Amino acid sequence: MEYIECTHCGKRYAANEKIKDAVGEFVRCKNCLEKFMIVVHDSKKTDANTEERNLDATSGWDPTLTAPPHEAVVIELGIQETVVEESDEKESQEIDWDPSLTMPEVETQGEEEPPTLSEEESQAQAEEALARIRQEKKKKMLMFGMLAAVLLLLALTLYMALSGEEEVVQQQTTAIKRVSPQDLDKQNSECRIAAARQWLLDYKAMHDNYDAKTFVNMIKQSENRVEALTTLCKTPNLSTIILDAATAGKKPEWFATEIESISRK
Secondary structure: OEEEEOOOOOOEEEOOHHHHHOOOOEEEOOOOOOEEEOOOEEHHHHHHHHHHHOOOOOOOOOOOOOOOOOOOOEEEOOOOOEEEEEOOEEEEEOOOOOHHHOOOOOOOOOOOOOOOOOHHHHHHHHHHHHHHHHHHHHHHHHHHHHHHHHHHHHHHHHHHHHHHHHHHHHHHHHHHHHOOHHHHHHHOHHHHHHHHHHHHHHHHHHHOOOOHHHHHHHHHHHHHHHHHHHHHOOOOOHHHHHHHHHHHOOOOHHHHHHHHHHHHO
């Protein structure tokens, strides 16, 4: 009986007319699920050759031409049941396996191929695509340029604002530095009058002849006027400066006029 055999696991299948017509093609073995080439063998000739050569299943055996020396089930690839003698035993099996369903897949012939464009059409499409790319690039460059201009304008505005504020602070600081506390006191008439009264009191206490009680009272009056002097004037330690000047008999120029005016009264 003629049969085909899987070259991977040795499974045999009886060969019907449909199988014989598919010689040279590939089918998938139902036993090991591997693909093998359809080669039709004659069971009588194969068994005789196997006994003479005494081959085993792994050495010296060409699976595409001969059958392995072990037992194998021969199954017909059709609908009807077939009985095959193998190693003095009979086995039968009914299957409905169509080898055409396990053939390697081929590309579908009915698919439509994309139309072939002429050289002029291809060139036109390439130019159109290039024009679109250039247009998109110009838009992006314009957008980036506008963004850069806005950022530059904001940075310039911020710089000018900070520079103006810094200049104002510097001017104010310079003005404060140029106008000393004593200059401010010279411009303050209330401060000049208070300083003149303080000087006169200290001068009399230091240079006139008073008894001890009167001298103590004058010193207390001088101390009481220090708080008012500090409130009206900005010069640090002005009371000490006035006491030193009165003790030395010197009239500070910036309130000397007030001293003369109060003395005449």
